[in-house]
Amino acid sequence: MNNKLQKQLLKRSKAAKLERLGKTVSFLALMLITVTVFAIIIFVASKGLATFFSNHVNIIDFLTGKDWNPNVTNAKGQPEVGALPMISGSFVVTILSALLATPFAIGTAIFMNEISPHRGAKLLQPVIELLVGIPSVVYGFIGLTVVVPAIRNIFGGSGFGILAGTFVLFVMILPTVTSMSVDALRSVPRYYREAALALGATQWQTIYKVVLRAATPGMLTAVVFGMARAFGEALAVQMVIGNAALLPTNLVSPASTLTSVLTTGIGNTVMGSLQNNALWSLALVLLMMSLIFNLVIRMIGRKGAMSK
Amino acid sequence: MLINPSSPRLDDGWLERNIVDPSLKSQQPIVLETQQLHVYYGDNEAIHEGDLKFPEHQISALIGPSGSGKSTYLRSLNRMNDGIARVSGEILYRGVDVNRPEIDVYEMRRRIGMVFQRPNPFSKSIYDNITFALKRRGVTDKKELDEVVETSLKQAAIWDEVKDKLTKSALALSGGQQQRLCIARAIAVKPDILLLDEPASALDPVSTSKLEETLLKLKEDYTIIIVTHNMQQAARISDYTAFFNMGRALEYDETSQIFTSPKVQLTNDYVAGDFG
Amino acid sequence: MNSKVSNQIAIATLYVIASTIVVILAALLGYIIISGLPALSWHFLTSPAKAFTAGGGIGIQLFNSFYLLILTMIISFPIALGAGIYLNEYAKQNWLTSLVRTAIEILSSLPSVVVGLFGFLVFVVQFGFGFSILSGAFALTFFNLPLLTRSIEEALAAVPDEQREGGLALGLSKWETVLHIIVPAALPTILTGVILSAGRIFGEAAALIFTAGQSAPALNFTDWNPFNISSPLNPMRPAETLAVHIWKINSEGIMPDAKAISSGASAVLVISVLGFNLLARFVGHRLFKRLTAG
Numbered sequence: 001m002n003n004k005l006q007k008q009l010l011k012r013s014k015a016a017k018l019e020r021l022g023k024t025v026s027f028l029a030l031m032l033i034t035v036t037v038f039a040i041i042i043f044v045a046s047k048g049l050a051t052f053f054s055n056h057v058n059i060i061d062f063l064t065g066k067d068w069n070p071n072v073t074n075a076k077g078q079p080e081v082g083a084l085p086m087i088s089g090s091f092v093v094t095i096l097s098a099l100l101a102t103p104f105a106i107g108t109a110i111f112m113n114e115i116s117p118h119r120g121a122k123l124l125q126p127v128i129e130l131l132v133g134i135p136s137v138v139y140g141f142i143g144l145t146v147v148v149p150a151i152r153n154i155f156g157g158s159g160f161g162i163l164a165g166t167f168v169l170f171v172m173i174l175p176t177v178t179s180m181s182v183d184a185l186r187s188v189p190r191y192y193r194e195a196a197l198a199l200g201a202t203q204w205q206t207i208y209k210v211v212l213r214a215a216t217p218g219m220l221t222a223v224v225f226g227m228a229r230a231f232g233e234a235l236a237v238q239m240v241i242g243n244a245a246l247l248p249t250n251l252v253s254p255a256s257t258l259t260s261v262l263t264t265g266i267g268n269t270v271m272g273s274l275q276n277n278a279l280w281s282l283a284l285v286l287l288m289m290s291l292i293f294n295l296v297i298r299m300i301g302r303k304g305a306m307s308k
Numbered sequence: 309m310l311i312n313p314s315s316p317r318l319d320d321g322w323l324e325r326n327i328v329d330p331s332l333k334s335q336q337p338i339v340l341e342t343q344q345l346h347v348y349y350g351d352n353e354a355i356h357e358g359d360l361k362f363p364e365h366q367i368s369a370l371i372g373p374s375g376s377g378k379s380t381y382l383r384s385l386n387r388m389n390d391g392i393a394r395v396s397g398e399i400l401y402r403g404v405d406v407n408r409p410e411i412d413v414y415e416m417r418r419r420i421g422m423v424f425q426r427p428n429p430f431s432k433s434i435y436d437n438i439t440f441a442l443k444r445r446g447v448t449d450k451k452e453l454d455e456v457v458e459t460s461l462k463q464a465a466i467w468d469e470v471k472d473k474l475t476k477s478a479l480a481l482s483g484g485q486q487q488r489l490c491i492a493r494a495i496a497v498k499p500d501i502l503l504l505d506e507p508a509s510a511l512d513p514v515s516t517s518k519l520e521e522t523l524l525k526l527k528e529d530y531t532i533i534i535v536t537h538n539m540q541q542a543a544r545i546s547d548y549t550a551f552f553n554m555g556r557a558l559e560y561d562e563t564s565q566i567f568t569s570p571k572v573q574l575t576n577d578y579v580a581g582d583f584g
Numbered sequence: 585m586n587s588k589v590s591n592q593i594a595i596a597t598l599y600v601i602a603s604t605i606v607v608i609l610a611a612l613l614g615y616i617i618i619s620g621l622p623a624l625s626w627h628f629l630t631s632p633a634k635a636f637t638a639g640g641g642i643g644i645q646l647f648n649s650f651y652l653l654i655l656t657m658i659i660s661f662p663i664a665l666g667a668g669i670y671l672n673e674y675a676k677q678n679w680l681t682s683l684v685r686t687a688i689e690i691l692s693s694l695p696s697v698v699v700g701l702f703g704f705l706v707f708v709v710q711f712g713f714g715f716s717i718l719s720g721a722f723a724l725t726f727f728n729l730p731l732l733t734r735s736i737e738e739a740l741a742a743v744p745d746e747q748r749e750g751g752l753a754l755g756l757s758k759w760e761t762v763l764h765i766i767v768p769a770a771l772p773t774i775l776t777g778v779i780l781s782a783g784r785i786f787g788e789a790a791a792l793i794f795t796a797g798q799s800a801p802a803l804n805f806t807d808w809n810p811f812n813i814s815s816p817l818n819p820m821r822p823a824e825t826l827a828v829h830i831w832k833i834n835s836e837g838i839m840p841d842a843k844a845i846s847s848g849a850s851a852v853l854v855i856s857v858l859g860f861n862l863l864a865r866f867v868g869h870r871l872f873k874r875l876t877a878g
């Protein structure tokens with residue numbers, strides 16, 4: 001046995017030490033992100049649940065109450081913290097904007113991938129990237145100076161409300177949903193189209209009956225993703241929706257969303273007070289919805305993978 | 309000649325493994341040797357038994373059909389398979405078993421270098437490609453680095469082609485030049501053994517013959533183990549040849565023996581070009 | 585209806601839809617630039633804002649946006665790099681890795697206002713940083729980390745394994761190989777990702793209104809000692825950014841020229857983001873060429 005060599009080979013080299021250090025440091029960086037996510041969930045939950053555990057608000061009353069007036073105590077001696085106006089406001093603008101954006105997004109995606117790939121790559125791709133890049137306050141500002149006055153002129157009233165919010169969100173989520181739909185179409189194998197066309201189907205029949213069907217899970221994911229963004233968008237919506245904590249009864253009168261009440265309210269309340277806690281409860285609803293959207297996207301992904 | 313005592317596990321009686329012990333034939337000491345080497349990818353055993361000895365300053369070639377385990381065997385020798393495959397058995401490097409967790413794998417790999425099938429120069433200058441590992445090991449003296457660059461490039465027979473463009477990107481070189489640069493890079497850290505996995509398979513015939521010349525010169529300073537699918541190449545440059553089939557070294561002998569009078573029928577078929 | 589006709593109708597409709605998107609973008613950009621350009625002047629870009637009278641600028645907000653961006657990058661890049669390296673180079677396929685990936689996905693889809701509220705709770709209140717650049721930079725770091733980590737991971741994954749083996753075969757550790765070979769090889773892609781995320785950070789407001797604050801105290805641009813309260817570099821001062829400013833003056837602005845200022849500020853914001861986009865393409869392209877050319 002070669003003792004000198006053995007000794008040299010058993011000594012821990014600089015490389016070995018660096019490897020240990022580097023692996024540890026990069027692991028810690030990753031853990032920092034992970035721990036943060038859990039911290040966010042725990043912090044927001046603990047603040048948001050205080051309304052129910054410290055201030056003894058009934059959670060059902062909170063979710064279904066129609067009156068949001070945290071400074072006022074109602075007949076039962078409970079503060080008026082009914083979040084239904086905001087919750088329904090958030091859902092209505094989200095669903096309406098998704099309904100509006102979906103045909104445009106999918107249509108554009110089909111155009112880009114099936115009808116005119118050249119123009120898709122040269123013209124529409126950059127257009128979509130630019131639309132993604134426009135900051136949300138700019139969307140809000142344009143909504144405020146263009147969309148709201150237009151609605152005011154056509155429908156009367158102040159112009160603020162669900163319709164204005166829907167319109168702004170529609171433009172905001174359009175690029176995201178479109179580019180994800182393009183990805184979904186792209187993942188449909190070429191021979192699907194060739195087989196359908198060879199059977200004598202027209203291009204539209206091929207797209208409609210074969211390509212779209214195969215790409216459905218991916219498109220659904222795109223739409224849900226867009227909805228998640230719309231639900232969480234704060235400032236652009238807050239600037240055009242009017243911020244009245246009322247149950248939306250029509251599309252053109254002031255309403256509010258979870259995010260709009262949060263952004264206007266949190267700075268005007270005292271930490272630890274019921275008024276403040278109630279706002280954190282809204283944030284908790286927002287967080288839960290974000291998690292649910294995440295879950296739905298995962299479920300679609302899993303189903304899509306199974307049916308393939 | 310020494311027939312390996314462990315009997316083959318194949319049923320076919322004619323398939324008798326013929327492993328020669330080079331230490332009985334060559335005056336050179338054995339620098340690397342495997343004993344009872346088994347390699348597993350998950351549950352799949354890719355090397356069933358690899359018991360070979362490699363003599364110093366000789367070129368040993370590993371040949372055999374594709375998928376027979378040549379690369380797997382070669383990559384196990386300097387533990388490039390760590391984290392990819394499980395390797396059991398002993399790998400004796402100058403008598404020291406390096407297939408143990410307490411061995412410093414980085415120092416071991418410095419001594420047992422490797423060149424791969426596809427040339428893989430770093431996207432750095434030619435000069436930096438050669439000096440990179442040295443700098444990481446703490447060599448800072450410019451004169452020393454310059455010297456290593458020159459000697460390694462000369463040893464790899466590429467100095468004349470690149471000496472005027474050392475600061476240019478290595479990726480701008482031709483495939484053959486890149487491969488010789490990779491050899492120069494490997495010998496810059498002063499290894500003992502060079503492992504090469506089909507180093508010429510991506511090269512044109514002219515580059516290939518240049519590479520072969522280079523290897524023949526390099527064997528004066530290094531022990532070389534080369535995987536090749538090109539039998540002429542093995543015949544031209546190697547001193548010993550091992551024939552691999554289905555995860556086993558079926559026959560191992562002096563190259564001239566393997567190519568003129570192999571003892572195993574399959575080896576004969578293979579070198580005659582009947583399969584593989 | 586016969587299938588040929590319906591085919592033509594469908595394709596015509598698709599043309600209309602695709603054109604609509606182009607028209608929407610053209611209208612948006614046109615509106616922003618045309619309504620914003622008249623407001624743009626050297627004075628506008630460099631002078632401080634005025635609360636009650638016309639003629640204010642966006643100088644301080646513009647500076648704040650850039651300072652916050654740089655600080656955020658300084659904090660988030662090393663973390664994202666480490667996390668990206670671990671995910672691509674070391675992580676095994678096990679429950680911990682899938683937990684981590686889920687967490688990153690959740691963080692990336694979290695509404696930025698929630699991230700801002702968390703930043704408010706932790707940095708502004710708990711750590712006592714108050715409304716400050718530092719609080720804002722931390723909030724933006726969380727906002728930035730998931731996407732940046734993912735783009736770094738993808739950039740590293742695109743570097744062929746042969747490069748890694750090349751380093752390992754020389755007796756280098758995986759860490760050294762990754763840091764000195766793989767990361768430099770992936771640099772064009774990594775930089776493109778960094779610049780694109782910079783555009784996102786630059787336009788972000790919701791995560792900032794409760795962390796960096798909504799006020800822009802006067803700065804003394806001759807004092808570069810970060811410990812002085814009026815120094816532009818002081819990280820503990822409140823710092824309204826350009827994006828927050830646009831939101832703020834439109835929600836409760838009382839200066840008479842609020843609209844002109846917002847138009848100008850929006851134009852600056854959009855032009856900056858466009859600039860980041862172009863820069864990203866340019867840098868990726870140029871660096872790639874420099875690394876591969878002879």
Ligand SMILES: Nc1ncnc2c1ncn2[C@@H]1O[C@H](COP(=O)(O)OP(=O)(O)O)[C@@H](O)[C@H]1O
Nearest residue numbers: 349354372373374375376377378379380381392
């Ligand atoms: N990374 C790997 N993972 C799983 N199996 C592998 C891997 N590499 C090689 N194998 C398997 O091991 C066997 C031997 O392969 P290899 O050593 O590459 O053969 P050769 O180099 O002789 O062509 C083959 O069956 C191959 O499929």
Ligand SMILES: [Mg+2]
Nearest residue numbers: 378379380505
């Ligand atoms: Mg091989």
